[in-house]
């Protein structure tokens with residue numbers, strides 16, 4: 001299928017207004033991870049109206065739509081994440097989030113609208129459609145809590161999915177551009193707590209106490225050396241403490257101090273080494289200060305997104321034919337994480353990027369309360385998604 005023969009391009013144009021309206025509706029009604037009830041209702045309603053078989057309540061608020069084409073072909077899934085973030089939106093948009101403390105600041109409103117539009121386009125021409133398309137709407141990507149229970153609920157088993165694709169919108173790229181990387185594309189993520197226990201007392205008599213804050217400070221500074229001295233320079237890894245808690249007053253030495261942070265890496269080996277070393281490093285540094293430290297992992301690890309060579313080359317070819325070489329950008333692997341990784345551990349596929357950077361101003365980072373999306377990127381996502389789905393369903 002070449003650039004000139006993808007037969008469904010008119011369908012994308014026809015749905016341009018509906019695509020933007022859908023995205024704005026999700027944006028205006030942003031919901032936090034595992035609370036996406038309205039979002040799930042809208043998704044289910046649209047998929048039912050398009051004639052898909054719809055299952056709801058998977059992993060609490062997840063939705064799956066199955067579309068059987070009338071021609072023989074393969075079974076291929078498309079995954080979109082649907083949750084917002086705990087932020088109070090700053091930009092005064094006409095479709096600003098009406099839910100205080102919830103905002104689509106990562107682009108998942110766009111992912112959801114693109115996936116619904118893809119389902120509607122394919123459903124409208126079911127008679128020509130080869131194979132079976134499975135649309136997976138996953139809750140709780142932002143807390144890494146939605147992919148695993150959806151997979152456990154069998155969304156890749158019935159019908160038996162052969163490959164899975166999806167996209168993340170990004171302000172790293174201008175609107176209209178796309179990118180895909182074989183191998184590690186997004187980092188793994190682990191969250192940890194370091195609890196340092198000492199003995200409280202008066203700030204004027206530290207020699208009568210064991211100060212957990214001093215011990216925690218040395219752990220914080222020293223742990224960066226685990227990356228710089230123990231991991232090879234060509235293997236990227238990041239350790240960040242994002243929260244420190246300890247004490248109540250200027251002159252009281254507290255009993256405990258807690259630091260919370262995250263580890264990012266691309267190789268499981270590097271991730272395992274840092275997790276293991278952080279535990280013994282923290283406990284020994286604390287011991288040197290007569291305190292005790294315990295490191296505990298919080299929640300599940302989100303592994304790195306690793307795109308297989310063959311499926312990434314396939315999406316690259318689709319992009320080349322559909323959008324042209326000038327729209328395909330080269331991007332380095334990103335230290336951000338995404339639990340699409342779990343789907344890609346279960347099935348071959350590719351998770352690619354589609355640009356949504358503003359045209360005339362600097363982009364605000366994802367997860368910022370002033371984040372904004374350039375909606376010109378949305379139909380580009382639909383176009384590359386459609387090409388990817390149509391060709392893989394047909395086994396091309």
Ligand SMILES: [Zn+2]
Pocket residue numbers: 106142366367
């Ligand atoms: Zn995010």
Ligand SMILES: [Zn+2]
Pocket residue numbers: 106107108141168
């Ligand atoms: Zn995201």
